[in-house]
Amino acid sequence: MTPPPATPEPISRRARPAKAPLSREAIVRAGLAILDRDGLDALTMRRVAKELDTGPASLYVYVANRDDLMAAMLDEALARVPLTAEGSWREQLHALVAASVEAMSRHEGLAAVALGAIPTGANALLVLDRMLALLKQAGLDDITAAWAVDLLHLHSAAAAAEQSxxxxxxxxxxxxxxxxxxxxxxxxxxxxxxxxxxxxxxxxAGDRDTWGLDVLLSGILQTPAR
Amino acid sequence: MTPPPATPEPISRRARPAKAPLSREAIVRAGLAILDRDGLDALTMRRVAKELDTGPASLYVYVANRDDLMAAMLDEALARVPLTAEGSWREQLHALVAASVEAMSRHEGLAAVALGAIPTGANALLVLDRMLALLKQAGLDDITAAWAVDLLHLHSAAAAAEQSxxxxxxxxxxxxxxxxxxxxxxxxxxxxxxxxxxxxxxxxAGDRDTWGLDVLLSGILQTPAR
DNA sequence: GTTTGACACGAACGGCGTTCGCTCCCTAGT
DNA sequence: ACTAGGGAGCGAACGCCGTTCGTGTCAAAC
Structure with missing residues (x-):
């Protein structure tokens, strides 16, 4: 093997002023930045590491793997969904779903993560909890509300995936x-x-998203589970 | 055909009995076989090539790239959806959607292909055409039927993706x-x-798929577009 | 002053999709 | 019968990828 001849390394990383320490949060934010700037294909562990001025191996202290990172990114994106709005339960539910779709579709590929899994992220669960409250406010029984929130979640993820x-x-x-x-x-x-x-x-042309949501809500209201 | 003559190669491919010639169809079928047997991660161009006893470069004569292959696989999978059934328009539509979901969810990852794109495959379009016919039979106006088929397609792909x-x-x-x-x-x-x-x-527990479809159909019936 | 343990990370492994350019054979034209 | 042309087949390679291993580093704990 060629012995690396005296690699002088003029600017050691350690000599640099104030490198922010690595953290799960910083990694997630860097991932979102890359995803938004350069797209899903550019979201590689190497690229994220470079963004943070380190090597890919360093990421694995805070992130189990790429899928784990994307799940964390999804939940971070969902943090921006406003949980309260004005108006009737129906208007609020409408706004909540629309905001979820918006948040997910803004970042290419994140919606696909939501499609396969039962939501477990802290922010995803907050959205889910709020949806359940609104559905109960609409007068649905427990089972119908539960199944409806499932259906709305599926629809949100799918609409966001298609849109993005x-x-x-x-x-x-x-x-x-x-x-x-x-x-x-x-x-x-x-x-x-x-x-x-x-x-x-x-x-x-036309507002198909709004119409689709109206279809779902109307259908849910008149179709009790069981 | 070539009667395999005394090729000096000890175990030349050419010496083997009857190698089926490469073709787009054969590649698609091999891809589906691998997908079903070993899962989405195993569906690589190299693996498909090996299944056909050749090298990865040979595939690119018939297939533009991996995405093109997966799109072709999706359409092949949709060929198995029966286009006619018995009963009212509603029962037939229900059966058609359920069969689509079934066909797609049977092959891991294929549903995700359908989510992102407007359907263009021959078999996908046949399903879509049949759906439109049934929706018109239900008495919907053109625009509502068109939007409804969109919504049903989205729902089918999403349900299949989640299920698989x-x-x-x-x-x-x-x-x-x-x-x-x-x-x-x-x-x-x-x-x-x-x-x-x-x-x-x-x-x-409960039949959420059936319920979800009922929700959609009921909602569509009472929510004209515009 | 020494030990310890968590973090950082260079290097490497075993893949991947795709491209390049060579070989070979089949067909068509003479 | 011969040859010229062209497309299919494919070996080799390029530049990536996700992930792991083992070593280096340094601050806190003893």
């Missing part, structure tokens, strides 16, 4: 939709009659 | 739920009053 995927796919959302529209226009009408007939409706 | 995640996480679904239950039991009641109070309801 569209937001970051190749840049422009418009382009993606336009491509799909063109694709659909070229489909054989005899094989896909409904798609062909309803194509303009399929790509019509 | 639970199914493959560390093996036993029961274990995951039991862990979460224990976690919730240890939460401070003053910080999470509703979760604590409704814990038994949150983990109650």
């Amino acid at each position: 995927a569209h937001l970051t796919k190749g840049g422009k959302e418009e382009t993606v939709v336009a491509d799909a529209d063109r694709h659909y226009a070229a489909l054989p009408a005899e094989r896909y009659p409904m798609i062909t007939a309803l194509r303009s409706a399929l790509f019509s | 995640a639970h199914l493959t996480k560390g093996g036993k679904e029961e274990t995951v739920v039991a862990d979460a239950d224990r976690h919730y039991a240890a939460l401070p009641a003053e910080r999470y009053p509703m979760i604590t109070a409704l814990r038994s309801a949150l983990f109650s």
Whole structure:
């Protein structure tokens, strides 16, 4: 092996002024910064370590692995969801779900973390607790409220995942939709009659998120579990 | 075909009986076989190539990249969704969505592919077309039907993603739920009053999938777009 | 002054997706 | 019958990745 010839290392890290000590919180924040700035592909342990001016091995003292880091990042992102709002229980619930979707979709790939797991993060649980309170306020029985919060959580994560995927796919959302529209226009009408007939409706503009949430809430209200 | 002549290679691939020629279809099938047998982590280009007794570079003639392969695998999986069923439009729609979820959740990670993209695969579009037909049969106007199919697609992908995640996480679904239950039991009641109070309801058994679908359909019926 | 233990981290391991460019064979044109 | 062309197949390599191991460092505890 080549002996490293006298690596002089002109600026030792230790000689630098005031290096903030490593911590789980700092790692999570650095991860979010990279995710927002450079996207999901750039969120590697090496990249996070470099952001903190250290090596990848150092991270593993505070973080079990990449999945653990992403789960922590998700919970940190959810900390920004305001837990209270004004208005009726329905308006408040609407605002809460919308804020959750917003918080998750703002960071590419974080929603996918929420999709697979039962929420356990401190902030995720606060949101969940608040949702349960609002659903009970709506007059639902315990089981229906419990199942409803499950369904709302699933919907939030899915909506956020879809939104953040569209937001970051190749840049422009418009382009993606336009491509799909063109694709659909070229489909054989005899094989896909409904798609062909309803194509303009399929790509019509409008607030689908709000509508979807209304659908869920209305459906929940009139569908008791069991 | 080539009658394998005296190739001097001791165990040349060429000397083997009848190697099926490479094709996009064969690659997709091999990918699904590996995914089902060994899980998402094992689904690597190298592993797929090995399954076909070749090198990874050979795959790129038929498949643009790993994402393209997974999209093709998703559409192949959706080929098994039966497009017709018996009963009212509502029963048929219910069956169609349930079958989609089933088909996707059977293969770990494929549902995540569907979440991010507007469906363009031939089989995905057939399912979508059938859904539209049933929604129109229910009496919905064009726009509501279009938005509803969007919502149902989102829900299907999300439900499948969640289900397949639970199914493959560390093996036993029961274990995951039991862990979460224990976690919730240890939460401070003053910080999470509703979760604590409704814990038994949150983990109650029951057919949540069917209920969720009922919620969606009921909500769609009574919430016209616009 | 010595021990101890937690943190930091350089180096390495065993992968990964993808690309480059060479070889070989099949086909088409003569 | 021969050859020219071109695409499929694929060995090798590039530049990454997540994670682990063992050693170095330093402050607090004794």
